[in-house]
Amino acid sequence: MTLAATILPSVRGSLKADAPLAPLVWFKAGGVAQWLFEPKDADDLSDFLGDLDPAIPVMALGLGSNLIVRDGGVPGVVVRLGKPFAKVEQLDATSLRCGGGASGILVSSTARDAGIAGLEFLRSIPGTVGGFVRMNGGAYGRETCDILVECEVVLRSGERVTLPLDALGYTYRHSKLPEGAVVVSAVFRGIPGESTAIQAEMDRIAAAREESQPLRSKTGGSTFKNPAGHKAWALVDEAGCRGLQLGGAQVSEKHTNFLLNLGDATSADIEALGEEVRRRVKAKSGVELEWEIQRVGSFADAAQNLVGVKK
Numbered sequence: 001m002t003l004a005a006t007i008l009p010s011v012r013g014s015l016k017a018d019a020p021l022a023p024l025v026w027f028k029a030g031g032v033a034q035w036l037f038e039p040k041d042a043d044d045l046s047d048f049l050g051d052l053d054p055a056i057p058v059m060a061l062g063l064g065s066n067l068i069v070r071d072g073g074v075p076g077v078v079v080r081l082g083k084p085f086a087k088v089e090q091l092d093a094t095s096l097r098c099g100g101g102a103s104g105i106l107v108s109s110t111a112r113d114a115g116i117a118g119l120e121f122l123r124s125i126p127g128t129v130g131g132f133v134r135m136n137g138g139a140y141g142r143e144t145c146d147i148l149v150e151c152e153v154v155l156r157s158g159e160r161v162t163l164p165l166d167a168l169g170y171t172y173r174h175s176k177l178p179e180g181a182v183v184v185s186a187v188f189r190g191i192p193g194e195s196t197a198i199q200a201e202m203d204r205i206a207a208a209r210e211e212s213q214p215l216r217s218k219t220g221g222s223t224f225k226n227p228a229g230h231k232a233w234a235l236v237d238e239a240g241c242r243g244l245q246l247g248g249a250q251v252s253e254k255h256t257n258f259l260l261n262l263g264d265a266t267s268a269d270i271e272a273l274g275e276e277v278r279r280r281v282k283a284k285s286g287v288e289l290e291w292e293i294q295r296v297g298s299f300a301d302a303a304q305n306l307v308g309v310k311k
Contacts, residue, residue, distance in 0.1 A: 009051035013040035021069045028218045030069025030267045033078035042184045050158025058180040062128035066221050071267045072298030090114050100130035100183040117193025120201040124209050130183035136170045145170040149187040156180030214254045218261035224289040233257035239284040246273040
């Protein structure tokens with residue numbers, strides 16, 4: 001699925017054709033990126049997108065924790081922000097500027113050291129700042145919209161713009177960030193706090209995750225959004241899906257809103273299992289679960305079916 005190299009702009013970072021994405025995502029499954037671009041800095045990204053044929057799709061990739069990459073791969077350019085975008089700096093007594101590639105652990109730890117409270121929940125989200133901003137990432141009663149001041153974005157056109165909180169149109173696990181836009185940094189604001197108390201809250205959150213979630217498995221995090229008035233995991237459990245298996249994919253026994261790659265699952269296995277869970281939940285409770293995990297790319301085989309579902 002390689003494009004002719006001559007049609008792509010030159011870069012100062014890394015640009016690879018037919019790059020495997022499975023090693024870069026938590027499920028450890030899926031196809032290749034037609035092109036994988038790791039820019040050297042924001043100018044490199046801006047220049048590249050500005051010169052890139054507008055018809056070529058662009059997708060940003062963070063830690064790959066909330067993502068199914070389909071087995072047929074991802075057409076166009078996948079942008080992955082590396083170390084140059086993983087820096088966090090303190091702006092004032094309660095604010096941090098965080099690179100789009102910075103992890104939730106780095107942001108919350110930097111906030112703790114600076115005596116900034118209110119960002120502890122980021123410790124529990126396995127992703128990067130760019131993903132938090134795009135998906136309004138949240139946990140333990142807090143969301144990105146509660147702490148975001150503004151973000152700097154490179155649009156698909158290559159233009160660099162700064163967007164304030166109210167321009168993102170946040171709702172539950174969703175923003176109105178334009179398609180193909182890449183978040184290169186964000187300013188988060190908390191409140192004054194004591195480092196020891198902040199660490200204690202981070203420890204509490206980490207312990208709660210360890211107890212309730214299959215953290216050491218090949219998974220994609222929370223699979224479905226919580227419907228209004230319901231918990232997704234409870235609906236999945238009530239529909240009899242705990243431990244449900246399709247091929248190499250399984251609904252977690254520990255937390256039923258997590259899907260697992262038991263070792264050799266294809267992305268088709270994982271996605272088809274999720275669709276079967278949605279079907280069973282709808283039949284049992286009448287509630288239609290919405291995917292929280294993003295599903296991107298092309299199917300290797302368009303004829304998807306649910307043959308082989310077992311428990």
